[in-house]
Amino acid sequence: MRKHLSRLALILALSAAPLDFGEFSRAAASQIEPAAATQAATSEPANLEPRHTTLLADRPAALELKRAKTGHLLVRTRLNDQDAGSFILDTGAGMNCIDKSLAERLNLPDLGEVEAKGMGGSAAARFRKYDSLALGPVRLDDGKIVELDLKPYGLLMGDTISGIIGNETFQAGVFEIDMSVGTACVKPADGYALDAGATWQPITFKGRRPFVAGKIEGHDEGLFLLDCGANGALVVHAPTVKKFDLLKDRTTKLALSGGVGGIKATPAGTVSAFILAAQQLSEVSAVFSKATDGLTSDDSTQGTVGMDVLKQFRLIVDYPHERVALIPHSTPSTRPTAP
Numbered sequence: 001m002r003k004h005l006s007r008l009a010l011i012l013a014l015s016a017a018p019l020d021f022g023e024f025s026r027a028a029a030s031q032i033e034p035a036a037a038t039q040a041a042t043s044e045p046a047n048l049e050p051r052h053t054t055l056l057a058d059r060p061a062a063l064e065l066k067r068a069k070t071g072h073l074l075v076r077t078r079l080n081d082q083d084a085g086s087f088i089l090d091t092g093a094g095m096n097c098i099d100k101s102l103a104e105r106l107n108l109p110d111l112g113e114v115e116a117k118g119m120g121g122s123a124a125a126r127f128r129k130y131d132s133l134a135l136g137p138v139r140l141d142d143g144k145i146v147e148l149d150l151k152p153y154g155l156l157m158g159d160t161i162s163g164i165i166g167n168e169t170f171q172a173g174v175f176e177i178d179m180s181v182g183t184a185c186v187k188p189a190d191g192y193a194l195d196a197g198a199t200w201q202p203i204t205f206k207g208r209r210p211f212v213a214g215k216i217e218g219h220d221e222g223l224f225l226l227d228c229g230a231n232g233a234l235v236v237h238a239p240t241v242k243k244f245d246l247l248k249d250r251t252t253k254l255a256l257s258g259g260v261g262g263i264k265a266t267p268a269g270t271v272s273a274f275i276l277a278a279q280q281l282s283e284v285s286a287v288f289s290k291a292t293d294g295l296t297s298d299d300s301t302q303g304t305v306g307m308d309v310l311k312q313f314r315l316i317v318d319y320p321h322e323r324v325a326l327i328p329h330s331t332p333s334t335r336p337t338a339p
Contacts, residue, residue: 048095048168048208050133050143055173059137061185065089068157070231071307073182075165078134080106085162087135088153089177089184090229091317092304093166094208096133096143099150102162103128114146135165137186138172164229167208170319179228179311180329189320198316200323201277210317211301212277212324219244222302224276225295226324228315230306233285234271239299241288255287266290276305279326284309 064076066086074086084102098108111127126147133140145163154161174192177184194200203210204223211223222240236246247267255268271286285308289296296304313326 048144049171050140050168052139052141053168053172054139054141055186055188056137056139061137061187063089063136063184063186065182065184066159067182068159070157071179071311072157072229072231073177073179073184074157074159074161075135075184077163077165078132080108080131081134082106084133085160087163087165088161088229090164090166090227091170091177091210091315092225092227092229093164095146095166096140096169097125097146097148097150097164097166098128098130099154099162100147101151103145103147106130108145111144133169135169138169140169140172143168167319170317173320174316174318177228177310177315177317179307179315189318192318194316194325195327198325198327199278200318200325203317203319203322203324205322206301210319210324214274214276214302214305216240216244216246216271216302217273223300224302225304226277226310226315226317227304227306228310230304231308232287232306233308234274234306235287235289235296235304236271237296237298237301237303238289238291239297240302241290247288250288252288274309276309277324277326279313279328281309281312 066074068074068088073089075089077084077087079098079102084098084106087096108128108130111129114125114127128145128147130143130145131141133143133145148164150161150163173186173189175184175186201212203212203226205211206223210226212226213221214224215221216236241247250269252267252269254265256265267288267290269286269288271284272282274281274284286303291297310326313328316325316327318324
């Protein structure tokens with residue numbers, strides 16, 4: 001009975017919490033199974049990429065999507081030429097991930113232990129190996145995938161969550177994502193042109209995750225993670241909250257936030273002005289982290305931007321050329337910043 005109550009408490013906590021699915025780093029050689037120890041211990045980050053990444057010209061550009069009740073976009077995916085169900089489309093994920101039960105059902109080879117980092121801290125996970133992963137026109141061959149227990153998130157989202165689409169899949173081309181209408185498509189990166197009037201902004205990759213320049217209420221500019229897998233607006237990282245004294249004279253209430261690593265109570269309020277990738281927003285809901293570990297304790301970045309901000313734009317992500325464009329929808333809260 002106690003176990004069932006604990007599980008229910010977790011689900012209730014998650015239902016009010018911004019979710020984030022994190023970044024990943026290899027474990028030490030001593031933690032890897034013998035067959036993979038040498039390769040994992042000596043690999044450079046490039047070895048995390050699949051052997052082949054292909055954008056198939058004879059397949060429709062549009063991804064087969066549905067929306068979870070939390071707002072996340074779920075994409076139909078195939079693994080090893082079998083239907084693998086729904087994966088979360090997540091620019092904030094440092095690698096593709098698979099639910100533990102699906103990895104076991106498909107009998108994917110185990111490559112050893114990995115550390116997964118999220119808003120809530122760190123958690124142990126494992127690497128698995130796949131022969132092929134496909135969604136829409138994208139196909140990856142001979143790659144690694146991170147195993148996680150995604151059942152709690154599936155219960156929250158009202159759907160079976162088979163995995164998460166992360167960095168290496170986004171490397172296949174230009175992804176056009178519209179969170180407001182629930183659509184996404186993938187087009188070749190070479191020769192891609194934006195609509196008239198739209199401009200590219202540079203992406204900085206940290207931990208395989210995409211960051212862009214931004215500024216909170218006129219303070220110093222910093223880097224903000226673009227995370228369409230986080231179902232909030234803005235999480236301000238703990239060192240930034242302290243550096244700019246952002247809780248002083250600000251009305252807040254406690255809210256729950258987290259993801260991989262756990263769920264924590266955190267002050268929440270409103271940021272009066274926020275510039276993100278040359279777009280200006282006002283009255284943005286924000287969570288002000290007090291974390292001492294996990295991604296929101298990072299002092300080299302200022303915050304994480306989630307779905308409630310990104311749905312105000314068409315999000316055009318071009319990982320191969322390390323650039324992004326935010327194209328505003330016609331809403332009063334968003335307007336281009338003057339040059």
